[in-house]
Amino acid sequence: MRDGATGVGSSSRIVRGLARAVGAYASYLGRRCEVENADALSAVIETSIKDESRRPFVFCYFIADVMPLMVVASRLNRDGAAGRVRWVCDDTLGGALTAEAIASLGGSAFLLPWASRIRRIDALRMLRRSVGVWGVAVDGHGPYGHVSPALGRFLAETGAVVIPIGASASPRLTVTLRAALQVPLPWSLVASRIGVPLDFSVEARDCASVLEKRLADLTSSHV
Amino acid sequence: MISESGIAGRIVRHLAIELKVDEADVVLAGSLRADLQMDSVAAANILFALEEDLGVEIDLGEVVSLDTLADFVGVVAAAVGDA
Numbered sequence: 001m002r003d004g005a006t007g008v009g010s011s012s013r014i015v016r017g018l019a020r021a022v023g024a025y026a027s028y029l030g031r032r033c034e035v036e037n038a039d040a041l042s043a044v045i046e047t048s049i050k051d052e053s054r055r056p057f058v059f060c061y062f063i064a065d066v067m068p069l070m071v072v073a074s075r076l077n078r079d080g081a082a083g084r085v086r087w088v089c090d091d092t093l094g095g096a097l098t099a100e101a102i103a104s105l106g107g108s109a110f111l112l113p114w115a116s117r118i119r120r121i122d123a124l125r126m127l128r129r130s131v132g133v134w135g136v137a138v139d140g141h142g143p144y145g146h147v148s149p150a151l152g153r154f155l156a157e158t159g160a161v162v163i164p165i166g167a168s169a170s171p172r173l174t175v176t177l178r179a180a181l182q183v184p185l186p187w188s189l190v191a192s193r194i195g196v197p198l199d200f201s202v203e204a205r206d207c208a209s210v211l212e213k214r215l216a217d218l219t220s221s222h223v
Numbered sequence: 224m225i226s227e228s229g230i231a232g233r234i235v236r237h238l239a240i241e242l243k244v245d246e247a248d249v250v251l252a253g254s255l256r257a258d259l260q261m262d263s264v265a266a267a268n269i270l271f272a273l274e275e276d277l278g279v280e281i282d283l284g285e286v287v288s289l290d291t292l293a294d295f296v297g298v299v300a301a302a303v304g305d306a
Contacts, residue, residue: 117288117289117290118283120267121263121266148262150268151264157268
């Protein structure tokens with residue numbers, strides 16, 4: 001796993017073990033499940049990577065979709081697309097678990113310090129200056145299903161092209177920890193969804209509520 | 224060079240915009256996190272806006288806390304003084 005440049009977030013053996021199990025399950029599901037729209041997501045990521053406008057591209061999703069998205073990502077991994085996105089995770093237990101699972105699928109995570117506000121702001125500064133392609137769960141600390149106005153403004157200030165994405169599994173289990181997470185089953189149909197990109201450099205509207213609406217539209221279109 | 228009270232005024236303006244509060248509600252010693260629900264991303268937004276506004280880069284290396292208006296004034300004044 002690649003840490004944020006602050007060098008924090010070394011995970012415990014238990015977290016790494018759990019994460020490897022989650023990653024292995026996602027990879028197993030990627031082989032067993034019928035996965036819809038993986039090629040479309042891969043194409044959008046490739047287009048973002050090849051963009052020469054020197055602007056960041058940010059894939060945003062709700063935390064509820066993280067497991068189905070990992071299943072889709074396990075398919076993308078075969079051609080390397082997912083591995084070129086830096087998935088931003090907090091260095092909390094859940095974030096570290098997600099980051100390790102992403103790494104076990106061949107992806108790359110950027111860990112944001114959680115406990116130290118100063119180190120977190122420094123890491124956010126680094127992220128703000130990056131011009132790469134990254135992914136963010138917009139509701140990682142709740143309230144779930146919502147985008148905070150501060151995050152909306154942060155994304156707008158980066159001049160990023162923001163691409164809402166989601167994924168659903170049907171049938172699925174719903175595991176409610178702090179958030180209600182979708183857990184696909186080996187016979188699930190897993191479908192990824194790509195929303196209409198938002199260009200906040202030309203759209204001076206309330207970024208958070210616009211993004212939240214686009215993400216909610218994706219969720220309501222789930223199978 | 225801009226004075227500390229001038230810096231405080233600019234910070235209050237950015238805080239009010241970011242947190243959607245009245246400037247009069249921002250007090251020097253109050254906790255911005257507890258009193259005004261300023262999360263870390265909002266704090267970062269305010270800091271970055273101040274950097275652009277004042278043309279300085281704020282080094283957080285020695286900063287212990289960034290939770291009150293006084294904290295913000297301290298780090299920004301140090302950055303302006305170093306510039």
